[in-house]
Amino acid sequence: MMENKFDIAVIGAGAEGSATAYFAAKSGAKVILIDAGDLAEGTSSRCDGDILVSDKMPGFDCEFALASQALFPQLAKELDFDFEWRKEGTMYLMETEEETEVAEQYCRNMVACGVPMKMLTAKEVHEDEPNVADDVVSGLRCECDGGVYPIGMVYGYALTARRLGATLLLHSPVTGIEPEGGGFLIRTVKQEVRAAKVVNCCGVKAPKVGMMVGLDIPVEARQGQILVTEHTFPVVKHEFHEFGYMLTKFGNSSYKRNVSERVERNGVAMVIEPTMAGNFLIGSSRSFVGEDISSDIDVMQALAERAIRFFPVLKDIKIIHAYSGVRPFTPDHLPIISDTPVDGYYIAAGHEGDGIGLSAITGKCMAEMLVSGKSEMDISPLSYSRFIKN
């Protein structure tokens, strides 16, 4: 029989939960990592592997992402699974003068935050990558961005946590959480677990696991779909986004792109990401359709259409697979990494499309809060209290 008393029970073995388990185990806590299914079975396996600063808002959002990015080179040495960390930078592509103006302003603000970004002319864009469509007007390059194999990232955190003494309890859905003697009794399908502290790292399922202790967690599923190409020649050497990606992510601009009806209705903005294996991942789409993760032909067609618009050479390259996942969306696009009014119950969830990139700093901050009561970095903007209505 598995021992059942722990300092910390982390619920959810995706990127945030596994990272939290890793950093907590590393600092000596007795940790159990619980999941309803396999490691990285939800959003963390149905995403891309971006480690981006360049799609954040200037200010705290950006500082938090920079702090996370800074941890990856060390993690690549520490973790027991090769998660393919590489830092190749990213580029945004602008298709109009209007986009270029917005990008210039954004670039100035980001540089002021210490992000190594710069504007490129059309000529410089094509020197960097000849496969970019001829009519692209300008580019915005960010040197510090990188990527990982996201599923491998989770295995890295979780398997290393296990080596450091953490217990993995997989395929065992949590059915109830009850306060008990200053800690919690966690009922799961396989066994009962007792822990002094509980962290809800359940992504889109965070509201359900919040309700178990009476907390209302404002996380909603925002679907995204991705196409995977065959192994082929290096279409791109680093990641590219269309600048319209910012518009679809934050949805707060009056600017409308000149795009087809199906691109517009599916919230499609071109992203192309090379993988170490030689495939390319093509995104992105955004829509609120509950927790549906089927691949929709209309979205797939819009993704293909938009990819060809920026990289015409893709036209004759084959798509071998498509997948779909749900991002844990919060109303202000920032995650919740916080204690709660329920003493001993914490939340690290709601990272929308930034969960892999922010997993390192999330795990570190959460582990510090759990072990010493306070994180080194001031993460008050991520407090759960911002959503508590009076």
Next chain:
Amino acid sequence: MMEEMIKINGYPTIDEIRKNNGWPSDERFAKGPVAICECVQEIPCNPCEAACPRHAIAVGEPITNTPRVDNDSCTGCGMCIACCPGLAIFVIDKTYSETMATVSFPFEYLPLPEKGDKVKAVARDGSAVCEGEIVKILDPKRNDHTPVVTVAVPKAFADDVRSIMRPGVSGDEAGFEPFVPEGYIDDDVIVCRCEEVTAGEIRKAVREYEGDSLTGIKRRVRAGMGLCQGRTCGKLVTRIIQEELGKRADEVAQGTRRPPVRPVTFGELAGKDGGEDDGK
């Protein structure tokens, strides 16, 4: 509506056949051999229609109609039997002798029986119902490897017998040998050819990385992530997981089927001109 037994058991009842395809009258049976289509589901298929030299089988439009035999035109020649991809057409002759009837059926197993063989005749569910004697085997080239075998059985079983147990195969099960895996797959054998993943790497994913499903192995070591999307290696990966964890094949979770079924280019997916809405 009555539950369709074919969906539950994998074979139709005579009532389902009667309703969807029709069933010859006793008078018709008394006149000589006649074909029976036992094709009760609405699938897009019609080779039987073209196979009949007397145009006695009709599918019509839409192609998903279930076939009907015009019992007056049908002579029971049996040309239709080998043409049915679903092996669902039979010819019954209740006039073979005073006591015996014959059933002609498609038989795609080896070895073929021989004329005069005493065999166990089986019903639609594969269970043995009576003794029978092989009276004819037809395997011309035009049958394209679908031999038609005729077995004589007591008249009382003519409506139920639809095949025979394989000759020379022992055991009380329906004539099929249980699956016995071949030898151990050596660690250095490449199992996933698209991504060049060896059996040893797959075993490592189970033993060290907690992988226990087809998708779990794919995510850990890329087996099944390549061009064929696991269509080639899926069975072997399942078998290795089975061997490692002592599970049955049906206890190993299979992958999620995702589009496209076969690789398509971006141009094909996006539609004409690589762009605009194609008629939506």
